[in-house]
Amino acid sequence: MNRRPFDPRLLRRVPATRRQFAALGLLGVAAAFVVIAQATTLAALLAGAAGGRLDRAALAGFVAAVAARAGVVWGQGVVAARAAATVKAALRGELLGAVGRRGPEWVAGQRAGEIATLAGRGLDALDAYFTGYLPQLVLGVTVPVAVLARMVLADWSSALIVAVTLPLIPVFGALLGWHTEAATKRQWRRLSMLGGHFLDMVSGLPTLRAFGRERAQVGAVRRMADEHRLATMRTLRIAFLSGMVLELVATLSVALVAVPIGLRLLEGGVSLQTALLVLLLAPEAYLPLRAAGARFHASMEGLTALDAALSLSTVEAPERADALPGAVREIRLESVTVEYDRTVALRDVSLTIRAGERVAIIGPSGAGKSTLLGLLLGFVQPTAGRVLVDGVDLATLDLDAWRARLAWVPQRAHLFAASLADNIRLGAPTASDDAVRAAVKAAALDDVVEALPDGLDTPLGERGHGLSSGQRQRVALARAFVRDAPILLLDEPTARLDGGSEAAVLDATRRLVAGRTALMVAHRPALLAEADRVIRVTDGHVVSLEAAAA
């Protein structure tokens, strides 16, 4: 984590913002001149008024300076907001793109929710940073310099007071900000935790109800929210303390400037116009730094999100350019071992699958059957050994081109927030309506489609709300039918199906696997009749069995 107010990686990773940052700098310089002009003309106007005289030139100058200041404010706001929008859109794309580059294994589990939160609300926190903090930071450099320069010319002793107190703001700001940052980081974690906790609770609501625990979890949600409040208040007590110190430094300095110069006015040692100029300029010197300090807390959340997004999305996918010339003739596993953090999923597995062969995989749950499919999909990389497709190492193959030859029916298919038809078209976006309808029929999904309010156009919810697991399974099958790929990877396609629909799906699967290469994880015996041979996976080892149907 960096504590810097500006992350230089931004310029490199989102080059489109460079011009916007340059414009912000120029506007900051313009703002400094306008501030001086406004104070100078107002001081002249009031000095005239003290003599009972309306200085029309000063009034016109003042109004012009104010108008110029309005223009600068407008420009800064627009440029900063545009930069924020540009950065957010770019980082959202990069972050979600990184999920694709890193592969599904990386994103499995808790990380999915964290990234989803980060890509949404997490990055929106950057608005506060860009439109609130950053422009003030620029002004915090240009305005005090200009104000001090003008004050030295007008009254050097007042300039000295401002020059001495001004550094207190960044010094105190840094000291207190340092504490704030640690506290904010804790809060961000808690916020993510609360988000993850809530998503988990909502997803599991039917189960909570089934166990009569939904009311008890209301208490847990309340407890989490209350913990969140206590954590936030701990942060805020420090963060607001810094706000108070900064405000005190600024207001006290005004008093420190005003009182001595007032006393010198008594002695006639300084002109009223100069005294007024100094009084009007003094608060302007502190204002941008104070505003930046006040917004530091709000923008830290954005900076933390920015850091997370930039770090998570850096990964470069290894270059995979090898293409396969024609139809696949053979898939071979050469002494493949796959190790996860805690377990070994496959141990020294060698296996050859020839084109057109239909191979059933049996074995106890957790034995490594799904890992075998994951290897062929390129989700899982061998810890040792190689997967060869017609002699080419899968690790060097262009994955998209390779996967275009595959259709996969997972155990728990994800249903996307799109229509049922579009969900079925997942692997073949250009498939015709007729092709979709044929797949619906083939996957024994037609009764489900009829029961849905808008048939194939019914939007499906995230994680398959609205469809039972058996129906979801058949949607996954329909996807495979529409995909029409030469190689099929079926992870227990008839799980979660009733005898009646199982028969229908088996029929369909029979048609689907005809003339194709198929690797079928089978818990149920019914599928085995379709296999040319059966392999058994036990504790990571693979044993070939004799031909099934023979």
Place this chain on the structure above:
Amino acid sequence: MTSVLRLARPYLSQLIGAGLLAAGTEAAGVALMATATWLLMTAAGQPPISALTVAIVSVRALAIGRGVLRYTERLTGHDAVLRILTEVRARVFATLAARRSPSVETRSGDALSRVVSDVDAVQDLLLRVLVPGAAAAAVGVLAVGGAALISPAAATALAVGLLVAGIGLPAAATALTRRTAERVAPLRGMLANDAVDLTHGAADLAAYGATGAALDAARRRAGELAGLERRLATAGWAVDAAGVLVSGATAGAVAAIALRAGVDGVLVGVLAVGTLAAVETCLALVAAARQLTELRAPLARVSALLEAPSPSPATSTVDIASITVRYRPGGPPALDGVRVDLPPGRRLGVVGPSGAGKSTLLATLAEWGGSPREVGGLLAEAYVFHASVRENLLLGRPDATDDDLTAACAAAGLLDWVREQPDGWDTVVGEDGAQLSGGQRQRLALARAVLLDPAVLLLDEPTEGLDPAAADQVLAGVLGAARGLAGSGPRSAATRPDGAGLPGLSASEASATSTARGAVVLVTHRLRGLEGMDEVMVLDAGRVVARGTHAELVEAPGWYRDQWLAQEAAERGYLITRP
């Protein structure tokens, strides 16, 4: 919005306190600049120093007071608002929890964005709209009042400027940004769904080569959102610029008018500088109005959620002798006159084609039982929480001992796996059990149901995702556990809260027994294992089409025999292939 503010009522005094402190802070700021100006302009007339003492003390006091007031105000306000937020979060969840079935619109991504983002809108409403709004109004009134004491004409000019800054510009900001702002929230919701699809559906997308298209769609959506935000900024910051213009113009006008009205030069200076500070304060209302516009949609959603009447549940005739369930009044019955007899220890199998009403029957029985500890177990769509194995198991019985956990996991065949884990019972299983294999996940859900130890154990497809050998073993273990626990539990004489008796009674023999320990209702599509059932019921389209023991049903022609023969043939074929 009113339902949100209703939740704020208990914290009203704290909120009002924060508002007063905020007004004090702003007033101190205005007074500081005005007094300092008076000090200088008076000093220029070279009066005796005693004429300035009060002003000098005031300037110093105001300078210190402002910081202290600000700190107190912010802490008070935030604490009150965060307490209200806790209330809102809990209420939103309670409302979602009270809903029977999550509709398509309440997807978890949406719900997440709702609670994390929409609920934060409540915080912004109170802290950035109501409190500064109240403070600005108070300062405005004070400033005009003070100016009127010096010059009514100048006070009128100040009032006009304050009205433009505090009402005209906020109204303009609202009008300019409202339409765009209303479009931001749904876009953000859609983007959140895209993010969930791209992360939770990453494997499906990758396998089907659809990652690129989904990513393009999400990027397009992010770009669209960025475009909206840019438009919002161009219009919005123009209003801010106008605010700067208004403050300067008002100060100039007040100075000119006061001079023309013959006001003393010193007081003209006080008026002009005070005007700049006062208008500045009222300009905070522009930001508040912009906030309010953006908050409108999320606040409306939060309110809708808080006020939503719970949707009417499926109408079911709760008579265990004859269960009829309709999901819509007048619609086709999901269950039609199904009779269930469950004396203690009775094992009932329920089979039938998908959509026959098996899961509906279990859900109805569970609801009828009143409490999961009476009638409950493994229902459809069992979810595994992102928590430890222990916490997942304890869901049904928070007071269970480690021995109970061990027994339940042994029955479900999960014990060996738990013992292999370095963290044992404290192994965290990932979101929806993502760190588990499909089989382990199923076993965990099953062990949880066994541990629940209800009077009537419901099992919806308990061996789904397990291979035949494991399925036989697990089913035998779970049924054995249910029998072993029968009568041994401390709650042997459980009754429904309303005293209506237990479902463990045949309706015709309601007085025959008062306990129902060890009854099991098993829904399955795998017919093996049903041999040990006391009764098997075949459902089709919500009706019982056949019932009897496994042996009786296999003898009679019909769906059950066809299925049995088909499954047996397949299973034998499987057995032949074994080495």
